[in-house]
Amino acid sequence: MTSNTSSNSSGGDVDPAVREELSRLRDSIDNIDAAVVHMLAERFKATQQVGHLKAKHQLPPADPAREARxxxxxxxxxxxxxxxxxxxxxxxxxxxxEVIRHHESIAEDTLNGAETAAPRP
Amino acid sequence: MTSNTSSNSSGGDVDPAVREELSRLRDSIDNIDAAVVHMLAERFKATQQVGHLKAKHQLPPADPAREARxxxxxxxxxxxxxxxxxxxxxxxxxxxxEVIRHHESIAEDTLNGAETAAPRP
Structure with missing residues (x-):
């Protein structure tokens, strides 16, 4: 290790052991990210259902008490x-x-769909 | 269901079956959130190690090529x-x-620590 404090931006002279350790950690980070993306996909499936339920029963998209909890x-x-x-x-x-944006858009679509199906006087 | 388009903000007159379905979905969302929080805790453990490794070997906190991949x-x-x-x-x-903020702070601490331990002429 040198006492040079400037950034080693190219990384060309990095110790192979350091490179290997960095690569090991990054593989773990990539595995975690894949897991999180799949959990979030599942979460949005659930919140889309909540959105449809709320739109159908005219419940507001946001719920501050639930969010606080x-x-x-x-x-x-x-x-x-x-x-x-x-x-x-x-x-x-x-x-x-992001979820509230989805819910607002579902509510809008539901309302427009309802108006098209049965226009009011 | 009524044709009332105003928001049911109190939720007081919601069908118990709807309430139950909403509660079921919210339980799943809460389970997913707990899983994601624990995954993120593990992710930050890995990125903290990356931060220390980068600071020790004077690698830059951000890595645009890695981020693009x-x-x-x-x-x-x-x-x-x-x-x-x-x-x-x-x-x-x-x-x-968030990670880059952590890495910058680790790099700063490492630099300050090194300067305190062995002040330069």
Missing amino acids: QIARLRTLAENAKLDPAFAEKFLNFIIA | QIARLRTLAENAKLDPAFAEKFLNFIIA
Whole structure:
């Protein structure tokens, strides 16, 4: 190791053992990402069903009380798993924002479909 | 079902069967969220190790070529899982932004630690 503090941007002279360790860690990260993507696909299947149910029964797309409970629960789970609870909350808000967009669009489609099928006077 | 198009914000007059279905879906969403939070905790454990490795060997915190490969791979995985690939990309960017913040902070700490331990002339 040198005392050079500038960034080694090319990475050309990196110790092969370091490269191998980096590669091992990145393989784990890639496996985790694949798992998370599949979990999120399943999550959106569930929230799409919630969206249709809400649209059909005229329930509002957002539910602040439910969201507050979800955030409190995830923060606790994150703390126990040694994940920054603030990050867990930001993450849930990021997902919920996407879900609400979906629900609004489902509600709009349902309303338009209903109006086309049975126009009001 | 009524033809009322206004939002049922209180949810007080919702059919018990609808409530039950909503509750069933929400339980699944909560289970998925718990799984994802634990996966993310594990992911950050791996990226923290990457951060320390990069700081020790003066590798830059961000790696655009690696990120481009990750995004392309996750978009394909998302498509196969019927998740919006644009959302998967947005999600990965959200996580990477957090990781780079961590790596920068690790690099700073490492540099400060090195300077404190062995001040330069």
